[in-house]
Amino acid sequence: MITLDDPLDLPPKPIPLSALFMGFLGIGLRGFGGVLPWARRMIVEERHWLSDAEFTELLSICQILPGPNIANVSVALGARYRGIPGAIACFSGLMTMPLVIVLTLGALYERYGQLPALDPVFHNLGAAAAGLVAATGLKMAAAHWRRPLAVLIAALAFVAVALLQWPLILVVLGLAPLSFILHRQLRQ
Amino acid sequence: MKPDPLADLALHFVLLSLVAVGGANAVVPEMHRLAVDVKGWMTDREFADLFAIANAAPGPNVLIVSLIGFKLAGVSGGLVAIAAMCGPSSILAYSVTRLWQRFRDAPWRKLVQHALAPITIGLVLSSGWVLANAADVSSTGVALTIGTVVLLTGTKLNPLWSLAIAAGLGLVGIS
Numbered sequence: 001m002i003t004l005d006d007p008l009d010l011p012p013k014p015i016p017l018s019a020l021f022m023g024f025l026g027i028g029l030r031g032f033g034g035v036l037p038w039a040r041r042m043i044v045e046e047r048h049w050l051s052d053a054e055f056t057e058l059l060s061i062c063q064i065l066p067g068p069n070i071a072n073v074s075v076a077l078g079a080r081y082r083g084i085p086g087a088i089a090c091f092s093g094l095m096t097m098p099l100v101i102v103l104t105l106g107a108l109y110e111r112y113g114q115l116p117a118l119d120p121v122f123h124n125l126g127a128a129a130a131g132l133v134a135a136t137g138l139k140m141a142a143a144h145w146r147r148p149l150a151v152l153i154a155a156l157a158f159v160a161v162a163l164l165q166w167p168l169i170l171v172v173l174g175l176a177p178l179s180f181i182l183h184r185q186l187r188q
Numbered sequence: 189m190k191p192d193p194l195a196d197l198a199l200h201f202v203l204l205s206l207v208a209v210g211g212a213n214a215v216v217p218e219m220h221r222l223a224v225d226v227k228g229w230m231t232d233r234e235f236a237d238l239f240a241i242a243n244a245a246p247g248p249n250v251l252i253v254s255l256i257g258f259k260l261a262g263v264s265g266g267l268v269a270i271a272a273m274c275g276p277s278s279i280l281a282y283s284v285t286r287l288w289q290r291f292r293d294a295p296w297r298k299l300v301q302h303a304l305a306p307i308t309i310g311l312v313l314s315s316g317w318v319l320a321n322a323a324d325v326s327s328t329g330v331a332l333t334i335g336t337v338v339l340l341t342g343t344k345l346n347p348l349w350s351l352a353i354a355a356g357l358g359l360v361g362i363s
Binding site: 031060063066067132133141155158161162167 | 203204205206208210211213215218221233238239240242244245246247249250251258259263266270273274277278280281282284300301303304305308309310311314316317319322323325326329330332335336339340341347351353354357361362
């Protein structure tokens with residue numbers, strides 16, 4: 001079927017800008033503890049904007065690109081249906097409510113964050129959030145730890161950024177070509 | 189003349205946007221280095237608190253940048269920060285997904301994926317390390333961090349549970 005061969009090259013069906021905006025508004029609001037599962041649900045299962053294969057394809061491109069994956073998905077999907085206005089509609093739909101909520105929380109923190117009663121709460125939340133991120137990294141590593149080259153590159157990135165505290169931009173700009181060349185040599 | 193801190197932040201986030209392979213979690217160490225160590229915009233502790241707030245709120249975790257901007261310059265700072273962090277990467281995503289058709293079968297596509305994945309992993313683990321160093325000043329903190337890692341790698345529980353437990357313990361004064 002053409003759908004599977006050329007997922008991103010189909011003539012797009014018309015979707016109003018307002019629907020694009022509202023669809024992503026819903027994702028932003030539901031995205032507690034990770035946005036991607038909700039994005040897939042809305043785009044594939046509820047609104048049928050993309051097939052499962054199309055969504056996976058789009059996501060895999062957006063994961064290679066820098067920047068927040070879900071923001072990249074919103075831009076690419078909007079662009080596919082309505083060009084630049086579509087991209088803006090999807091992106092702003094995704095960000096509006098979370099921004100309002102998080103900035104409100106930020107304002108509350110600025111005002112009440114120093115209250116002694118909240119001190120242990122923030123202390124614990126920070127510790128748990130550190131664990132969330134570490135767990136995410138470990139889960140991602142699970143798929144790669146049998147590849148010695150991948151382990152080496154990941155270890156180099158960790159040592160440079162976490163332990164030596166080198167500027168991350170330079171580390172990525174140095175490691176990315178190195179990793180690419182080594183992977184090509186070894187065909188891993 | 190001292191540069192405007194908001195312009196300074198925007199410039200750094202614009203650059204960071206283009207190396208954020210794997211999203212915002214990968215560049216937390218650089219945000220931390222910038223905001224706490226280099227510029228002194230906030231303390232270690234405040235950074236950890238803001239990161240926790242961004243995680244507890246709904247939405248993509250890139251929102252941490254809006255809290256850093258907010259701390260510097262209020263609401264407009266928050267908006268500038270998110271625009272700087274998402275702008276360049278969005279333009280790139282827009283252009284690349286339009287051209288992608290041409291590269292669909294290019295052999296280097298898989299290669300790029302394989303080459304970048306371990307860098308992302310190393311960066312995300314670095315983020316965990318930096319955040320743990322900022323937050324874990326007590327044995328309860330260390331236990332919560334390790335407990336969260338065990339809980340999330342070993343079970344399919346929603347991550348919010350771990351934040352809820354942490355907040356609950358804090359409310360009764362355990363920290």
